[in-house]
Amino acid sequence: xxxxxxxxxxxxxxxxxxxxxxxxxxxxxxxxxxxxxxxxxxxxxxxxxxxxxxxxxxxxxxxxxxxxxxxxxxxxxxxxxxxxxxxxxxxxxxxxxxxxxxxxxxxxxxxxxxxxxxxxxxxxxxxxxxxxxxxxxxxxxxxxxxxxxxxxxxxxxxxxxxxxxxxxxxxxxxxxxxxxxxxxxxxxxxxxxxxxxxxx
Numbered sequence: 001x002x003x004x005x006x007x008x009x010x011x012x013x014x015x016x017x018x019x020x021x022x023x024x025x026x027x028x029x030x031x032x033x034x035x036x037x038x039x040x041x042x043x044x045x046x047x048x049x050x051x052x053x054x055x056x057x058x059x060x061x062x063x064x065x066x067x068x069x070x071x072x073x074x075x076x077x078x079x080x081x082x083x084x085x086x087x088x089x090x091x092x093x094x095x096x097x098x099x100x101x102x103x104x105x106x107x108x109x110x111x112x113x114x115x116x117x118x119x120x121x122x123x124x125x126x127x128x129x130x131x132x133x134x135x136x137x138x139x140x141x142x143x144x145x146x147x148x149x150x151x152x153x154x155x156x157x158x159x160x161x162x163x164x165x166x167x168x169x170x171x172x173x174x175x176x177x178x179x180x181x182x183x184x185x186x187x188x189x190x191x192x193x194x195x196x197x198x199x200x
Contacts, residue, residue, distance in 0.1 A: 012103055012104070013061070013103060013104040013105060013106050013132070014059050014060065014061045014064075014101050014103060014104070014105050014106070015059070015060045015061070015106050015108060016057050016058070016059045016060075016097060016105050016106065016107045016108065017057065017058045017059075017060070017108045017109070017144050017145050017146050018055065018056070018057045018107055018108065018109040018146065019055075019056060019109065019110065019144050019146035019147060019150070020053065020054060020055045020056075020084065020085060020112070021053075021054050021056070021150040022051040022052065022053050022054065022075070023051060023052045023054070023153070023154070023157065023168065023172055024050070024051045024052075025049075025050065025161075025162060025163075025164075025165065025168060049076065049077035049165075050074060050075055050076045050077050050164075050165035051074075051075045051083075051165070052072055052073070052074060052075075052165065052168055052169050052172045053072065053073040053074070053075050053083075053084060053085065054070060054071070054072050054150070054172065054176070055070060055071050055072075055085050055089075055090070055093060056068060056069070056070040056146045056149050056150070056176075057069045057070065057093070057097055057107075057146070058145045058146050058149065058186055058189065058190070059097065059101055060190060061101075061103075065183045066183045066186040066187050066190065067100075067101070067180075067183070067186070068149065068176070068179055068180045068186055069093075069096070069097050069100060070176055070180075071085075071089070071093050072169065072172060072173060072176075073085065073089075074165055074166070074169050075165075076165060084114065085114065086114070087114055087117040087119035087120040087123070088119065090114065090115075090120055091119075091120060091123040094107060094123075094131065098130060098131075103130075104129075104130040104131070104132070105130065105131055105132070106132045106133075106134060107131065107132070107133050107134070108134045108135075108136060108144070109133070109134075109135065109136065109144075110135070110136045110138075110140070110144070111135055111136070111138055115135075142192075142193060142194075143193050143195065144193065145186070145189035145190045145192070145193050145195075146189075147189075148188070148189030148192055148193075149176075149179060149186075149189060152179060152185070152189075153172065153175050153176065153179070156175045156178075157171065157172070157175065
C-alpha cells in the first residue's frame with residue numbers, strides 16, 4: 001500500500017477499495033428490547049431462494065470527502081443464472097466511478113477469479129493511462145474498508161425477515177444509501193483497517 005499511496009499522491013488519484021458480497025433472506029440475529037420474560041420471536045418460512053449481490057467501492061482522496069459507490073443485482077437461483085458480477089459489469093462500474101469522481105483511479109481489490117479474467121485484464125490494460133490495479137494479499141479482509149460496509153449493512157438488517165428477494169433488494173439499497181450519506185462512518189471503516197492515507 002505504500003507504493004499505492006505514493007502513486008496516488010503523484011497522480012492526484014483516488015484510492016478505490018473494491019469488494020463484493022451477498023445478502024440472502026435468512027435474517028441476521030440482533031439484540032432488541034422487549035418485556036421481561038417475553039423473548040421476541042420473528043417467524044420465517046425458510047422458503048425462498050436468491051441473494052442480493054453487491055459490489056461496493058470505498059473511494060478515498062486526501063482533502064476530499066470519502067465516498068461509497070455501489071451496484072446491486074438480484075440473484076434468484078434460476079438455472080444458468082450467474083451468481084456474481086461479470087467482468088463487463090466490473091468494467092462498467094469502474095468507468096462509472098471514474099466519471100463520477102474525475103481523475104485517475106487506483107483500484108485495490110482481492111484475488112477473486114473474476115478480477116483475473118482475460119476480459120477484465122484487457123480492460124485494465126486499455127485504460128492504464130488512468131487506471132492502476134493493486135491486489136490485496138490472498139486473504140486480507142481486515143485491510144479492505146468495504147468489509148466494514150458489509151458488516152454495518154448486515155447489522156442494520158438484523159431481525160428483519162423479508163418474504164422474497166424482491167422485498168429484500170430495496171431494503172439493502174436504502175441501507176447502503178444511508179451509509180453513502182455518512183462520510184464519517186466510511187472514515188471509521190478506513191481507520192479500522194489501520195491503513196494510513198498519508199504518503200510516507
